[in-house]
Amino acid sequence: MPPAPARSVVRRFFDGTAYLGRGLKMWGSDPRLMLFGALPALIVAAVYLAALIVLFVNAPALAEWATPFADEWPEGWRTAVRIAAIIAFVGLGSLLVVYTYTAITLAVGDPFYEKIWRNVENRLGGIQNEIEVPFWPSVRRGILDAVRILVATAAIGLGLFALGFIPIVGQTLVPVAGAAVAGWFLALELTGKAFDARGRSLKDRRRALAAIRPTAVGFGVASYLVFLIPFGAVFVMPAAVAGATLLSREALTDQAGSGSGPAL
Template sequence: MLKGNFFQGLGCLGEGFRLIRRPGLRLFVIIPIILNIVLFSLLFYFMAQGFSALIAMAMGWLPDWNWLQSLDWLFWLLYGVVILLMMAYGFVIVANLIGSPFYGYLSELTEKELTGQEVSVEGGWGQIVKDIPRALWREVQKIIYYLPRAILLLVLGLVPVVNLVSAVLWFLFNSWMMALQYVDYPADNHRVSFGNLRRMLAARRLSAMGFGLPVALAAMVPVLNLFVVPAAVCGATAYWVRERSGQA
């Protein structure tokens, strides 16, 4: 039986957007947004180049049945959604890999704003530089977790008939990954291992999916997705504080 509160998780991203406007957090929001603009422009260009080739390959695998070939518009739509979901999380992966030291400190500042308590005794730019190796390793762990599952879903998406549900599976997987991606920042600040974090989120999967779903949707919307990353970091920290206090 799934546990958690879906609607409590659902409201955390909105709270994150409110938090990023606070004066004490703005600097660590502006810098990643500038990086995100450059990254998204490059990612959009390369994904658009490969989209037509992927559709042509998938259509070439279909049996030569007139009625099936006439549904090519549906396959364009389904593959378009899958590509959009891949691009959304691909953007998140690259943006977080580069901005992870900023986001870890942004999460610390957010938790202090919410609780009034320091997460660590050190802070500032020195702490950001010191945490770069650990932050990068956490991002690599998430990529290692993500890639084999993403490849499996991508292969299933190329199989006729099965691909009719692949977009739904991709979206559910992306929602889970968004929760795992962003709640990892406050978890890492508290030195909770990535494996333990996965188990904690799985134990209250409804709450996690409630948080991850709007993040996954927002990451698919051009321009909005430039702001969703820092907002999701703040929202995930609010999620962490609420879930931890609820379990205390």
């Protein structure tokens, strides 16, 4: 009996990855809209590509700066610690880039992604009792929510960064944990529009996604891994917005079924 829940969690995780696949499938049904949504991602990607190149070039120097205690160590141990430090710096940079990339791209491309999100909602029957939020209060709320998510991401990311200096653990468990953390926060960020339109706060969003956490993390991890592919986010971001809309409806329906109020 004990193995059954584990299989259930794994199955739900892959159910989450399928949401990204469903978002990609929508590309074929409306390619013009999806290519339209790729424009802001392309602009932001060009800026981030330059930043990542700077990080990669300077990673060895950063590793030496962060590990002065290893200067007098035997060469083998010194090399191992500094390789671990390089991987930790790159891992932390990737985690922060993926999150901030998503937040900035969503902000820059808000009119583009609004059309994609609305298109998906309308295909599925629209939103009952939609909450109309004035523009400036909506912007202010979005910024505050983004800052809250960023603070939480940074705190966890710094912890993972510190663990990255531990040989073996830093190169095995930390990247997996980093992907899971990035996936969770990506799901949290990308589902913002669907929850905001229904008058749900960031706290409500966290609670609803936590109820289907394996599914939410599966969707987020799949998006995160594709975003790590050079220029992958440029073409996948519109599909991720579409997939997040589908994920939101599952989370809200699940919440409604548990007695938390109407979802759709």
